[in-house]
Amino acid sequence: xxxxxxxxxxxxxxxxxxxxxxxxxxxxxxxxxxxxxxxxxxxxxxxxxxxxxxxxxxxxxxxxxxxxxxxxxxxxxxxxxxxxxxxxxxxxxxxxxxxxxxxxxxxxxxxxxxxxxxxxxxxxxxxxxxxxxxxxxxxxxxxxxxxxxxxxxxxxxxxxxxxxxxxxxxxxxxxxxxxxxxxxxxxxxxxxxxxxxxxxxxxxxxxxxxxxxxxxxxxxxxxxxxxxxxxxxxxxxxxxxxxxxxxxxxxxxxxxxxxxxxxxxxxxxxxxxxxxxxxxxxxxxxxxxxxxxxxxxxxxxxxxxxxxxxxxxxxxxxxxxxxxxxxxxxxxxxxxxxxxxxxxxxxxxxxxxxxxxxxxxxxxxxxxxxxxxxxxxxxxxxxxxxxxxxxxxxxxxxxxxxxxxxxxxxxxxxxxxxxxxxxxxxxxxxxxxxxxxxxxxxxxxxxxxxxxxxxxxxxxxxxxxxxxxxxxxxxxxxxxxxxxxxxxxxxxxxxxxxxxxxxxxxxxxxxxxxxxxxxxxxxxxxxxxxxxxxxxxxxxxxxxxxxxxxxxxxxxxxxxxxxxxxxxxxxxxxxxxxxxxxxxxxxxxxxxxxxxxxxxxxxxxxxxxxxxxxxxxxxxxxxxxxxxxxxxxxxxxxxxxxxxxxxxxxxxxxxxxxxxxxxxxxxxxxxxxxxxxxxxxxxxxxxxxxxxxxxxxxxxxxxxxxxxxxxxxxxxxxxxxxxxxxxxxxxxxxxxxxxxxxxxxxxxxxxxxxxxxxxxxxxxxxxxxxxxxxxxxxxxxxxxxxxxxxxxxxxxxxxxxxxxxxxxxxxxxxxxxxxxxxxxxxxxxxxxxxxxxxxxxxxxxxxxxxxxxxxxxxxxxxxxxxxxxxxxxxxxxxxxxxxxxxxxxxxxxxxxxxxxxxxxxxxxxx
Numbered sequence: 001x002x003x004x005x006x007x008x009x010x011x012x013x014x015x016x017x018x019x020x021x022x023x024x025x026x027x028x029x030x031x032x033x034x035x036x037x038x039x040x041x042x043x044x045x046x047x048x049x050x051x052x053x054x055x056x057x058x059x060x061x062x063x064x065x066x067x068x069x070x071x072x073x074x075x076x077x078x079x080x081x082x083x084x085x086x087x088x089x090x091x092x093x094x095x096x097x098x099x100x101x102x103x104x105x106x107x108x109x110x111x112x113x114x115x116x117x118x119x120x121x122x123x124x125x126x127x128x129x130x131x132x133x134x135x136x137x138x139x140x141x142x143x144x145x146x147x148x149x150x151x152x153x154x155x156x157x158x159x160x161x162x163x164x165x166x167x168x169x170x171x172x173x174x175x176x177x178x179x180x181x182x183x184x185x186x187x188x189x190x191x192x193x194x195x196x197x198x199x200x201x202x203x204x205x206x207x208x209x210x211x212x213x214x215x216x217x218x219x220x221x222x223x224x225x226x227x228x229x230x231x232x233x234x235x236x237x238x239x240x241x242x243x244x245x246x247x248x249x250x251x252x253x254x255x256x257x258x259x260x261x262x263x264x265x266x267x268x269x270x271x272x273x274x275x276x277x278x279x280x281x282x283x284x285x286x287x288x289x290x291x292x293x294x295x296x297x298x299x300x301x302x303x304x305x306x307x308x309x310x311x312x313x314x315x316x317x318x319x320x321x322x323x324x325x326x327x328x329x330x331x332x333x334x335x336x337x338x339x340x341x342x343x344x345x346x347x348x349x350x351x352x353x354x355x356x357x358x359x360x361x362x363x364x365x366x367x368x369x370x371x372x373x374x375x376x377x378x379x380x381x382x383x384x385x386x387x388x389x390x391x392x393x394x395x396x397x398x399x400x401x402x403x404x405x406x407x408x409x410x411x412x413x414x415x416x417x418x419x420x421x422x423x424x425x426x427x428x429x430x431x432x433x434x435x436x437x438x439x440x441x442x443x444x445x446x447x448x449x450x451x452x453x454x455x456x457x458x459x460x461x462x463x464x465x466x467x468x469x470x471x472x473x474x475x476x477x478x479x480x481x482x483x484x485x486x487x488x489x490x491x492x493x494x495x496x497x498x499x500x501x502x503x504x505x506x507x508x509x510x511x512x513x514x515x516x517x518x519x520x521x522x523x524x525x526x527x528x529x530x531x532x533x534x535x536x537x538x539x540x541x542x543x544x545x546x547x548x549x550x551x552x553x554x555x556x557x558x559x560x561x562x563x564x565x566x567x568x569x570x571x572x573x574x575x576x577x578x579x580x581x582x583x584x585x586x587x588x589x590x591x592x593x594x595x596x597x598x599x600x601x602x603x604x605x606x607x608x609x610x611x612x613x614x615x616x617x618x619x620x621x622x623x624x625x626x627x628x629x630x631x632x633x634x635x636x637x638x639x640x641x642x643x644x645x646x647x648x649x650x651x652x653x654x655x656x657x658x659x660x661x662x663x664x665x666x667x668x669x670x671x672x673x674x675x676x677x678x679x680x681x682x683x684x685x686x687x688x689x690x691x692x693x694x695x696x697x698x699x700x701x702x703x704x705x706x707x708x709x710x711x712x713x714x715x716x717x718x719x720x721x722x723x724x725x726x727x728x729x730x731x732x733x734x735x736x737x738x739x740x741x742x743x744x745x746x747x748x749x750x751x752x753x754x755x756x757x758x759x760x761x762x763x764x765x766x767x768x769x770x771x772x773x774x775x776x777x778x779x780x781x782x783x784x785x786x787x788x789x790x791x792x793x794x795x796x797x798x799x800x801x802x803x804x805x806x807x808x809x810x811x812x813x814x815x816x817x818x819x820x821x822x823x824x825x826x827x828x829x830x831x832x833x834x835x836x837x838x839x840x841x842x843x844x845x846x847x848x849x850x851x852x853x854x855x856x857x858x859x860x861x862x863x864x865x866x867x868x869x870x871x872x873x874x875x876x877x878x879x880x881x882x883x884x885x886x887x888x889x890x891x892x893x894x895x896x897x898x899x900x901x902x903x904x905x906x907x908x909x910x
Contacts, residue, residue, distance in 0.1 A: 172197070175359040178732040183208065186360060187243050193333050194355050198340040199362030205337035209252060209296040212335070216250040216294075247294040247333070254298055297336045698722040700731050712738045724778075728752055730762065736770045746797065747771060748779040761804065764788055768795075778823075786810045792817035799823045804830040808837060815843040824848055830856040831871070839870040852880050860887035869900040881905040 173180050175198075187195065199205050244250070338346055340361065350357050700708060712735045715722065724746045725739060739747055751761050761781055765788030771777055772791045779800040780792075789805065790813040792798065798821050805811050811831065818824070827847060847853060855875070860868045872882060882904055889897070889908065898906045 173361045173363055175361055176730060178734070180363065187335075194350060194357040195333070195335045196343075196346060196357045196359045197335070197337050197362060198343055198359065199337070200340065205362065206298050209298040209335070209337060212244060212294075212296055213250055213252040216244055216247065244294070247292050249293045250296060251293060252296045252298065293332045295332060295334045297334060299336065299338045299342075697724045697726060700725065700727050700729060700735070708732050708735050715742075724748065726750060727767075730767075736767060739776065740770050740774050743774040743776050745774075745776055746778045747776050749777060749781055750779065751781045765791075768792070784810055784814065786813045789813035790817060793820045795821065797823055800826045802828040804832060806832040808833060808841060812843045815845050819846050822848055824851055826852050828854045828856070830858070832858055833871075835859065835864045835867055837871075839867065839874055842871055842874040845875040854881050854883065856883045856885060858885045858887065860884050860889060862888075862890055862893045865889060865893045865897045869897055872901055872904070881907060884908045 172183050172186050174186065197205055197208065336346065336357075343359070347357070708731055712732075716738055722745055726748045728750050729752055739745060749764055749767065761783055763785070764780065764782035765785050768777065768780075768784075768788045768791045772794050775794045775796055777795045778797045780795075780798060781802045783804045783806070785807065786809045789803075789810045792801075792814065793816070801818075801821075801824065803814070805814060811833070814829075818827075824847065829845075845853075855872060857868050857871070868884070882901060884906065885908075887908060894906070894908070
């Protein structure tokens with residue numbers, strides 16, 4: 001019979017200490033039963049004897065403490081949790097002598113076996129807000145379920161989140177295509193070596209990495225067991241993780257563990273522990289490169305990282321990523337999770353390695369998904385599971401090591417990796433109480449300092465604050481279901497966060513503004529009536545004493561309207577201090593205040609109001625001190641009779657105001673919230689759009705999909721009429737579809753940030769084909785194939801071309817299409833043709849007159865300089881210069897080439 005673990009391993013040390021202190025059993029028993037309870041393994045006979053004594057003493061102690069015989073059931077459940085059932089059943093007869101009927105023992109056994117067999121039903125019942133087995137556990141502590149015991153039960157559950165992953169991770173938006181799909185479907189279609197998933201704080205990135213790691217580990221264990229037992233009918237899992245099964249090893253890397261400049265030593269320690277200290281550096285790399293590895297790099301795992309490092313994406317980590325992706329020889333894959341704020345830094349590193357990643361963004365979850373993922377966060381977020389315990393190493397890497405390294409080292413590696421140590425979740429929870437409390441406090445401080453608008457749309461804030469609730473259970477009454485639990489926690493969280501944030505922070509204003517919407521609307525109506533009816537500032541002292549006036553004072557003092565009156569002047573209670581703004585500008589500046597918060601720009605702190613200046617709106621210059629102050633000189637009365645003129649003057653004033661604060665007219669994304677009809681009146685929206693229409697260039701930067709979709713929708717509605725659209729990155733399909741139906745909008749396709757040469761640019765054939773009917777491309781940068789080169793004939797307004805052609809077919813189509821580009825005045829042509837291309841097959845390039853042409857050839861050597869000269873002559877156009885990149889020509893050959901192509905200027909470039 002196989003040996004069993006010590007049955008009382010799951011009993012807490014504090015319980016034994018309490019029993020010893022109260023003399024429920026001798027002090028030497030603590031030494032016998034607690035000293036090495038983590039590692040003691042007994043033979044069958046010794047285990048039975050120790051188990052009998054332990055059950056007797058624990059049962060007696062629990063009876064004295066609780067006075068309830070049902071504690072025997074609790075003891076029995078704990079024993080069966082950590083021991084082999086067939087071994088423990090040999091000693092359960094001892095419990096029969098303690099007033100426990102055998103029928104009860106049989107019933108307990110059936111219940112536990114059912115729970116072990118059907119984890120899926122167990123978790124689904126939990127997700128549907130019903131505590132399945134908690135009533136069994138709660139009766140063991142006196143018949144009443146307490147909040148703290150419920151929290152401890154949640155923390156020690158063995159429920160696996162992989163059974164619900166299809167429902168949890170179903171909101172993933174591809175940043176390139178804009179499609180929303182599940183993680184399984186999105187990753188199953190990937191061909192890229194690097195996959196990046198972005199998301200804000202608590203969107204589920206760490207939990208996703210943990211799920212992939214555990215799934216691969218469990219599938220490997222099941223596969224090995226199935227092969228050993230020759231049981232072909234035992235399938236591993238029904239999930240659609242076919243892409244994950246293709247990897248021989250999955251390594252989970254936390255951001256805080258990557259601190260050194262060199263990544264290979266850390267990788268050696270991560271996979272092999274101390275077993276390869278005698279093996280050389282090159283041998284380890286050769287071992288690693290023979291295995292197809294998936295690296296799960298979780299950059300958001302460090303909850304205590306400072307705001308400057310932005311969740312672990314430090315320069316040291318970026319260097320490690322560069323070494324990981326660039327030095328793997330092309331056989332490894334990386335799934336990286338990162339905050340959306342660090343997208344530019346990660347892309348810059350990958351671009352330098354010529355790696356084009358696939359990117360996606362986590363989306364907010366609904367209530368049921370939020371509950372499921374929150375429970376998984378509580379289990380795995382603060383419990384670091386060492387990836388060296390991965391049994392895949394034992395089954396895959398050992399044969400490779402034995403074939404590369406000598407036998408003594410391979411034998412040592414086998415013995416080192418064969419020990420599989422299981423972790424005790426309850427013990428880890430007991431040891432991480434201080435860490436959890438610190439994490440909760442750091443999270444609340446971070447939430448307050450950064451003024452994040454968290455509305456519990458992501459699971460991490462809810463999980464952290466749930467732990468905070470477990471720390472102080474007296475704030476919430478008893479709960480009976482998971483739904484009731486989450487409702488109580490959310491209510492408590494909102495009150496807890498509101499008490500800790502700054503009084504006048506943006507988050508406080510935002511939440512107060514949402515709850516006091518009716519109050520704010522009444523104040524706006526009251527302010528308009530006062531300005532219209534009290535043109536000479538009469539009767540303000542009477543209004544000041546009324547309830548409406550007090551409400552107005554409260555709203556202004558709370559900072560909800562830093563744009564109605566000057567707070568200092570209003571509090572001085574002098575009649576000349578009350579100067580009200582135009583109610584139209586009230587709406588304007590209120591909308592701009594919210595938009596500035598969204599766009600991470602400076603919020604206007606004060607608006608000083610001056611004397612009456614009717615019919616025009618002058619404004620002083622921007623003053624820079626500790627904050628940005630804007631002194632608005634505005635009129636208090638004298639509204640124009642013509643409302644259209646009023647809206648026009650207000651729109652002109654707002655546009656000038658925004659330009660003074662650094663926002664240009666062409667930065668249309670900064671105006672998107674200002675032009676929504678929910679914030680401004682429709683006449684004012686049209687007036688501002690007309691003012692912006694005089695100078696409008698819409699640049700598509702590296703922003704989110706929602707921003708581009710909003711602008712495209714406004715253009716389709718006719719609210720915004722851009723004259724020119726600049727594409728520095730690939731826009732969503734909605735934007736391309738919109739531009740294909742508007743020939744009056746000029747399109748400039750420019751290279752992305754960090755552009756180092758036209759050869760490194762993106763392929764632009766599909767965009768040109770989509771815009772063929774509109775023919776509105778005026779400037780083009782990128783690579784072209786035959787389909788894109790043939791479409792150039794329809795771009796009659798094209799004046800600047802900077803393209804790279806890599807095939808002879810594309811060159812022939814390009815030479816045919818370029819003849820119709822009458823507006824062309826600048827051409828940069830990069831030919832990346834094989835040096836074996838026959839010269840006679842190169843077509844003649846006929847360009848319009850006075851066109852500056854620059855030809856670029858690559859990889860020219862001493863034996864191919866003649867080919868470069870003949871190709872240049874065969875094209876037949878008048879070049880201004882010829883650039884040779886990545887070429888190695890000796891000085892004599894370079895001189896011969898220059899003499900051959902005189903008077904064309906020839907340059908070499910690396």
